[in-house]
Amino acid sequence: MIETKALPKxxxxxxxxxxxxxxxxxxxxxxxxxDTAAVEGVSLDIAAGQFVTLLGASGSGKTTLLRxxxxxxxxxxxxxxxxxEDISRVPVHHRxxxxxFQNYALFPHMSVAKNVAFPLEMRKVPxxxxxxxxxxxxxxxxxxxxxxxxPRELSGGQQQRVALARAIxxxxxxxxxxxxxxxxDRRLREAMxxxxxxxxxxxxxxxVNVTHDQEEALTMSDRIALLAEGRLVQYGxxxxxxxxxxSEIVAKxxxxxxxxxxxxxxxxxxxxxxxxxxxxxVPPGASDxxxxxxxxxxxxxxxxxxxxxxxxxxGSFMPGEVTACVYAGDSHKIIVTAATGAELIVRCDSAAPxxxxxxxxxxxxxQEAAGVAIPADR
Amino acid sequence: MSATTGLPPAARRRSPLARLAWSDxxxxxxxxxxxxxxxAFGVPVLVIVVKSLTDPSPANYSAIFDSGIYRQSVGNTVxxxxxxxxxxxxxxxxxxxxxxxxxxxxxxxxxxxLMLAFWTSLLVRTYSWQILxxxxxxxxxxxMEWLGVVDEPIHMIRTKFAVYVGMVHILxxxxxxxxxxxLRAIDPDLERAARGMGARPWQAFWRVTWPLSLPGAVAxxxxxxxxxxxxxxxxxxxxxxxxxxxxxxxxLQVEEFLKPGVGAAMAVLLFAVVLVVLGIAARFVGLGxxxxxxxxxxx
Numbered sequence: 001m002i003e004t005k006a007l008p009k010x011x012x013x014x015x016x017x018x019x020x021x022x023x024x025x026x027x028x029x030x031x032x033x034x035d036t037a038a039v040e041g042v043s044l045d046i047a048a049g050q051f052v053t054l055l056g057a058s059g060s061g062k063t064t065l066l067r068x069x070x071x072x073x074x075x076x077x078x079x080x081x082x083x084x085e086d087i088s089r090v091p092v093h094h095r096x097x098x099x100x101f102q103n104y105a106l107f108p109h110m111s112v113a114k115n116v117a118f119p120l121e122m123r124k125v126p127x128x129x130x131x132x133x134x135x136x137x138x139x140x141x142x143x144x145x146x147x148x149x150x151p152r153e154l155s156g157g158q159q160q161r162v163a164l165a166r167a168i169x170x171x172x173x174x175x176x177x178x179x180x181x182x183x184x185d186r187r188l189r190e191a192m193x194x195x196x197x198x199x200x201x202x203x204x205x206x207x208v209n210v211t212h213d214q215e216e217a218l219t220m221s222d223r224i225a226l227l228a229e230g231r232l233v234q235y236g237x238x239x240x241x242x243x244x245x246x247s248e249i250v251a252k253x254x255x256x257x258x259x260x261x262x263x264x265x266x267x268x269x270x271x272x273x274x275x276x277x278x279x280x281x282v283p284p285g286a287s288d289x290x291x292x293x294x295x296x297x298x299x300x301x302x303x304x305x306x307x308x309x310x311x312x313x314x315g316s317f318m319p320g321e322v323t324a325c326v327y328a329g330d331s332h333k334i335i336v337t338a339a340t341g342a343e344l345i346v347r348c349d350s351a352a353p354x355x356x357x358x359x360x361x362x363x364x365x366x367q368e369a370a371g372v373a374i375p376a377d378r
Numbered sequence: 379m380s381a382t383t384g385l386p387p388a389a390r391r392r393s394p395l396a397r398l399a400w401s402d403x404x405x406x407x408x409x410x411x412x413x414x415x416x417x418a419f420g421v422p423v424l425v426i427v428v429k430s431l432t433d434p435s436p437a438n439y440s441a442i443f444d445s446g447i448y449r450q451s452v453g454n455t456v457x458x459x460x461x462x463x464x465x466x467x468x469x470x471x472x473x474x475x476x477x478x479x480x481x482x483x484x485x486x487x488x489x490x491x492l493m494l495a496f497w498t499s500l501l502v503r504t505y506s507w508q509i510l511x512x513x514x515x516x517x518x519x520x521x522m523e524w525l526g527v528v529d530e531p532i533h534m535i536r537t538k539f540a541v542y543v544g545m546v547h548i549l550x551x552x553x554x555x556x557x558x559x560x561l562r563a564i565d566p567d568l569e570r571a572a573r574g575m576g577a578r579p580w581q582a583f584w585r586v587t588w589p590l591s592l593p594g595a596v597a598x599x600x601x602x603x604x605x606x607x608x609x610x611x612x613x614x615x616x617x618x619x620x621x622x623x624x625x626x627x628x629x630l631q632v633e634e635f636l637k638p639g640v641g642a643a644m645a646v647l648l649f650a651v652v653l654v655v656l657g658i659a660a661r662f663v664g665l666g667x668x669x670x671x672x673x674x675x676x677x
Contacts, residue, residue: 072570092573105571109589118585122576170575 020204022083022173023048024069029078031064031230038064039075040230046223048083051200051207053217055253056227062210063178065227069208070176071095082173093122098172098205102179104163106151112138112162113147119170137169138162140199157188164196168203175200177209181216193219214254218242226250247374248294257296258344260318261376264293277339278318279311281368292376299345301370304334307361317365320344322356336362423649426642433639439647441640448644451627458538458613458623459606462545466553466602467595469546474557474594475587479566496551504612507544511535511616536618544612549605553598560594561587593663600659604652624648 024046031039039061046052054062067073069080071092079088087095098119107115116134125133138144141161151159160180167175180196181189197220200207211217217224218238225235226249234246245251251259260280262273273280273295280295297316307319323343324335332354334346346364348355356362430438442448477488495503510516511534518531534540564587572582610625617623622630624644631641 070570070574072574092570093576093578095574096576097574099571099574101567101571103565103567105565105567107568107572107586118572118577119575122572122581166575 021049021206024174024206024208025079025081026065026069027079027081029065029068029080030076031061031068031073032076037230039068041078042227042230042232044225044232044235046206046208048206049204050222051197051209051220052223052225053209053211053221054225054227055211055214055217057212057253059229060227061230062212062227066176066178066208066210069174070097070099096123096170096172098167098170098175100160100163100167100175100177100180102182104151104159106159106162106166108151110150111147112143112149112151112154115151115162116147116166116169119166123170125170133169137165140168141165141195156184157192160184160192161195164199168199168205171203173206175205175207177207179211180209181211181213189216190219196220218254226253228253244372245296245374248376251294251296251372251374256299256345256347258299258302258342260295260297260340260342261292263291275340279316280318281316281371282373283368283371284373294374294376295371296374297366297371299333299347300331302344302346302364302366304336304346304348304355304362304364306356307363312363312365315365315368316371317363318344319361319363322358322360322362325354325356325358327354336364338364427646429639430642430646433642435639438637438639438643441637442643442647445627445631445640447622447630448624448627451622451624454621455607455623458541458545459603461542462549462606463553463599463603465542465546466550467599470550470553470557470598471591471595473550474554474561477554477558478561478564492551492554495547500548500611503548504544504615507540507547507616508535511540511543535616538617538621540616541613541621544616545606545609548609548612549602552601552605553595556598556601557591557594560591560597564590596659596663600655600663604655607652608648 024044026042026044029039029042030037042061042065044052054065056062064073068075071087071090075088079086081087082095107118110118113131113134116137117130120130120133134147135144138147141164143158143161143165146154146158146162151162154162160183163180167177177196181192184192193216196207199205209217209220221238223235224238224241226233226241228249234241234250236244241250242254245254245257248259251257260273260275262275262280264271264282265274266272267279271282273282273293282293282295295316311317318338318340320336320338322334323337324333326333326335327350328347329350331347331350334348334354334356336344336346338344344364430436473488473492477485477492480488508515512518513531513533513535515535517534521527522529522531568586568590569582572586573579577585608625609623610629613623614626628641628644628648631637631644
């Protein structure tokens with residue numbers, strides 16, 4: 001009851017502010033250690049109030065980039081611009097950026113309330129104003145009653161909430177999160193994803209989140225910046241990256257994809273991949289500069305049917321043999337070894353019985369529009 | 379104690395010692411060590427205690443306090459132990475901090491330097507300080523002949539100064555290692571988090587790292603203090619005759635005044651004081667941490 005009453009108060013306090021979150025611009029950030037480059041020229045524009053996820057495998061430079069924004073790591077070259085102000089040379093303690101660490105970094109010798117009060121104390125918020133602000137922040141994360149506890153007396157999820165409360169209590173222009181949900185179990189992680197999303201929206205915060213979890217990135221973000229080997233590969237909305245990946249890396253990273261790769265030739269007025277078996281129509285959009293093109297098809301867009309004597313007329317198809325059929329709860333996952341030798345995945349509705357058995361000769365078909373053409377990486 | 383309830387009936391019928399040995403494989407393996415400690419440490423302590431009470435009588439204990447030399451040595455010793463403990467903390471903390479927060483190469487270098495000193499025989503190190511600090515020693519030669527800063531040698535050997543230098547050199551590794559173990563256990567992200575929340579570097583240190591490192595500081599300091607109380611060789615070789623410490627006072631009683639009973643009583647008293655200091659400290663930081671077993675490492 002206290003929570004529901006206090007929450008809007010806290011929220012409106014922030015939303016009323018003229019410019020809650022800051023806009024962030026990264027200009028050609030480079031970070032080299034000795035002779036290896038951790039970040040190689042990343043430029044990124046983040047609008048005020050947006051939730052952006054830096055997504056990538058370990059070693060992609062996403063954490064280094066976050067630490068450069070926070071000021072813990074100094075970039076070799078490039079600029080970090082916050083609301084039009086170059087903060088590249090501003091020391092950490094003057095940046096006024098909130099941060100949630102992967103292991104929360106709660107001060108173990110201070111109570112929860114003292115932890116949350118710490119940024120207020122450092123920023124010289126008058127002593128009398130602090131308890132109310134601390135209480136508001138704790139209630140915003142549903143921990144209003146926990147101020148007197150020590151961090152170690154809380155569960156992992158509660159500690160995560162305290163870290164979040166501590167990061168937002170000072171009303172920062174920007175909130176950074178370094179794999180904030182990595183240590184939580186799946187159910188808690190999903191609940192926290194929605195929770196963080198709600199809070200950041202209500203407070204109008206600009207958020208930069210780092211994760212290697214594609215599901216988390218898709219669920220939480222307004223924009224995803226996919227990084228690989230220190231470079232920015234694609235920057236766009238989750239739907240952009242999922243449905244229109246601009247490279248093989250992106251298609252592989254976000255969800256399952258069946259990939260066909262080959263040179264393009266024209267057959268009966270259709271642009272198709274030059275493959276020894278089947279027919280893979282190249283949808284429009286791919287540049288023809290490269291010698292080869294990749295066509296990616298999501299497993300759920302593929303239909304499976306018994307192999308017939310004739311090739312289906314029109315559209316794409318690929319013959320193969322079923323090598324595995326797995327019940328995956330919301331779908332049947334069917335693995336097919338294509339005639340070309342590639343391993344393909346098909347997802348079928350699990351409400352119906354599986355359409356085939358292991359060893360069946362099948363033919364896979366899909367609409368031209370279901371495929372995406374991607375220039376092949378060299 | 380109540381472990382019998384958990385044992386199978388066959389084990390319960392055996393004699394207590396056999397049960398102790400057989401109930402746990404490791405206690406059987408540890409038994410020779412235990413016997414050695416009892417013979418080499420427990421028995422001598424008992425002999426000294428008995429001697430202090432019977433050679434010739436418990437009056438030994440009151441005789442201690444009649445001895446002006448002993449009273450003086452207690453004052454000297456406590457003062458020396460406190461100064462050495464303070465210096466070890468002051469010099470050891472930055473060293474341990476740099477070691478805990480630096481990269482692999484610097485850390486290894488610092489660790490090797492520390493351990494080389496640590497593993498060098500106490501006698502060798504004490505003699506080296508004698509050579510260095512003598513009126514005709516290396517330091518005075520350097521000051522007079524090479525640098526020409528002074529005309530007369532500075533008198534350092536046989537002073538409190540020489541004792542402090544030697545003692546700090548020998549005991550510093552204990553405080554550094556205790557502090558290092560503690561500082562390593564503190565997540566570096568804590569200081570980063572504090573900095574990110576607006577704390578200046580010294581504020582982040584003072585509010586976060588320092589309080590979290592206190593158990594290590596206390597553990598190291600108690601260890602240094604307790605070891606310094608009973609030191610004999612270094613004060614004997616570097617200190618002057620006008621300033622004697624407890625260890626030397628005990629030797630005087632035994633060898634010069636031929637009163638081994640009084641010497642034994644002094645030793646028992648020192649032992650009791652050490653136990654009390656350890657006991658008090660253990661209430662705050664845990665005995666395992668002071669002695670460097672368990673707790674101090676890891677979390």
